[in-house]
Amino acid sequence: MNAFEIYGGKPLKGEITPQGAKNEALQILSAVLLTPEKMTISNIPDIKDVNKLIELLGDLGVAIERISDDTYTFEAKNINIDYFQSEEFKTKGGSLRGSIMIVGPLLARFGKAAIPKPGGDKIGRRRLDTHFLGFEKLGARFHYDQDNHFFNIDATNLHGTYILLDEASVTGTANIVMAAVLAKGTTTIYNAACEPYLQQLCKMLNRMGAKISGIGSNLLSIEGVDYLTGTEHRMLPDMIEIGSFIGLAAMTGSEITIKDVHFDELGIIPTVFGRLGIKLERRGDDIYIPAQDSYEIETFIDGSILTIADAPWPGFTPDLLSIVLVVATQAKGNVLIHQKMFESRLFFVDKLIDMGAQIILCDPHRATVIGLNKAFKLRGIEMTSPDIRAGVSLLIAALSAQGRSVIYNIEQIERGYQHIDKRLLALGAQIKRIEGKPLH
Structure with a gap:
């Protein structure tokens, strides 16, 4: 040790x-799954949680190139959906709490996702209910396998809706926003988290072609679009x-x-x-x-x-x-x-x-x-x-x-x-x- x-x-x-901000990185890096086009992200911190997520993206099929110490390009053109069911994914996803953040983008773009019960700090209960209740409101259906501690989610018909979050969860808000940007219709999220990292995510998504208003407040409105493009982003x-x-x-x-x-x-x-x-x-x-x-x-x-x-x-x-x-x-x-x-x-x-x-x-x-x-x-x-x-x-x-x-x-x-x-x-x-x- x-x-x-x-x-x-x-x-x-x-x-x-x-x-670069760890908590922003976990959101921004997950968002590269929303587009098949190239994304360039800079000021990425060289830390274990972030590096694990980058490795997980690579295992899913994202083409990754490290341009400099803190800058990478990501191209999620060819995603291997079957990787979700592998033992390797269960192990890697379960060791990283931030892996929950890939679910929203995958549901939005591919209509399905799976995730092992994530790991992370031993600092007491850290509920995932906010994420999944939001996905359900958008039309997703999920099943929790208690024997394998594994979530399988089906979201073939995501649609905009009104969502009042039970808590102003940062990761929950980010995940629901990423799921909603490609859903049909308009989604309204009330009691949304509004801290700078969430604002950064929303601003980047808008540069990609999303239509998010209310950024910086606790009331977000998201008009779904059909496609998102690539962009460049620098983290706080x-x-x-x-x-x-x-x-x-x-x-x-x-x-x-x-x-x-x-x-x-x-x-x-x-x-x-x-x-x-x-x-x-x-x-x-x-x-x-x-x-x-x-x-x-x-x-x-x-x-x-x-x-x-x-x-x-x-x-x-x-x-x-x-x-x-x-x-x-x-x-x-x-x-x-x-x-x-x-x-x-x-x-x-x-x-x-x-x-x-x-x-x-x-x-x-x-x-x-x-x-x-x-x-x-x-x-x-x-x-x-x-x-x-x-x-x-x-x-x-x-x-x-x-x-x-x-x-x-x-x-x-x-x-x-x-x-x-x-x-x-x-x-x-x-x-x-x-x-x-x-x-x-």
């Missing part, structure tokens, strides 16, 4: 450029990486410039980190974070303890709550972290407590963090990464901690962060990849 060995407690310095930088680097700079007392962040697409993220007392400055399209000896958490106007909770866009993204939690351990003041969407995402706090953090885990969804104001440095320990976001939070903690830390199961981290050790080394971090496995 690969692990990271980190010697922390030293400030970092320099510039770092965020990768990953807002979760940007937030992670802001937190890293604060915890390690580092002077860091985050380059090319598309600041206007970050929504409330800079504001939330500002409420933790972190100073950051917009410089063009970069974010400059000065070295800070301390940062103080704000209170509410009446003096009560600050609560930071996740919410659908334009609320605060749940993927950054783990980062906010770990950063708060070294702030001055207290904060309640309320993770509403996933019931197991706070279960990594035991590692932070072992490192010396003062955290009360109230229940599976809430944790109170008592900031130490850097009076007591965290201490290095050996730990295992449970999921992508918790893994990076532990990595940030280790970089701020005194002494040696080892993080196992870094494959989880590398599912979402490309070449993270090399990029941190460039900032002056003491981190290296080692072989080993945890004692417990």
Whole structure:
């Protein structure tokens, strides 16, 4: 098992450029199946989840060419529909939660699809109901094979309809949009997700010939068309990486410039980190974070303890709550972290407590963090990464901690962060990849 060995407690310095957005990539790459024409996609992150999806597209028959490190062309002219029933597809599709995103495009263009029950993070239940209820409303019929954990879907006659989503699911909205763009008639999606990555998908589909209105709102109208053409698309930088680097700079007392962040697409993220007392400055399209000896958490106007909770866009993204939690351990003041969407995402706090953090885990969804104001440095320990976001939070903690830390199961981290050790080394971090496995 690969692990990271980190010697922390030293400030970092320099510039770092965020990768392309993982969550956008899984949508955009799936959309190449909607047209037989060539698609050119750039700023693709070189991470395991995305690379697995690209490999899966190739197995389905998509002609793929890598033009540069972050740019590929895709041509879905000859798709092998029979591949759905293969054991290889069941294995590969089941190991990648993002594989659910190919269903909408396949239903739209070919009228049928199959998908194994997808995998992904162990962060509690992540329902697929929104996807399938939307497909059903469009006229699809699906069968779940409980013995093989496999979904087979028939959609030979998709038609536009009114859909009120039970939750503003990002992947659910994207999947239903991709299914609806080639359906007969007009589809209306209310309570649609509206964050920048979904907007990016809709704008790209419109360049391909789709007719989507209401982009950026929670009410989308999609007039079905008969055919989509190829296009070029560049993905946004990953807002979760940007937030992670802001937190890293604060915890390690580092002077860091985050380059090319598309600041206007970050929504409330800079504001939330500002409420933790972190100073950051917009410089063009970069974010400059000065070295800070301390940062103080704000209170509410009446003096009560600050609560930071996740919410659908334009609320605060749940993927950054783990980062906010770990950063708060070294702030001055207290904060309640309320993770509403996933019931197991706070279960990594035991590692932070072992490192010396003062955290009360109230229940599976809430944790109170008592900031130490850097009076007591965290201490290095050996730990295992449970999921992508918790893994990076532990990595940030280790970089701020005194002494040696080892993080196992870094494959989880590398599912979402490309070449993270090399990029941190460039900032002056003491981190290296080692072989080993945890004692417990």
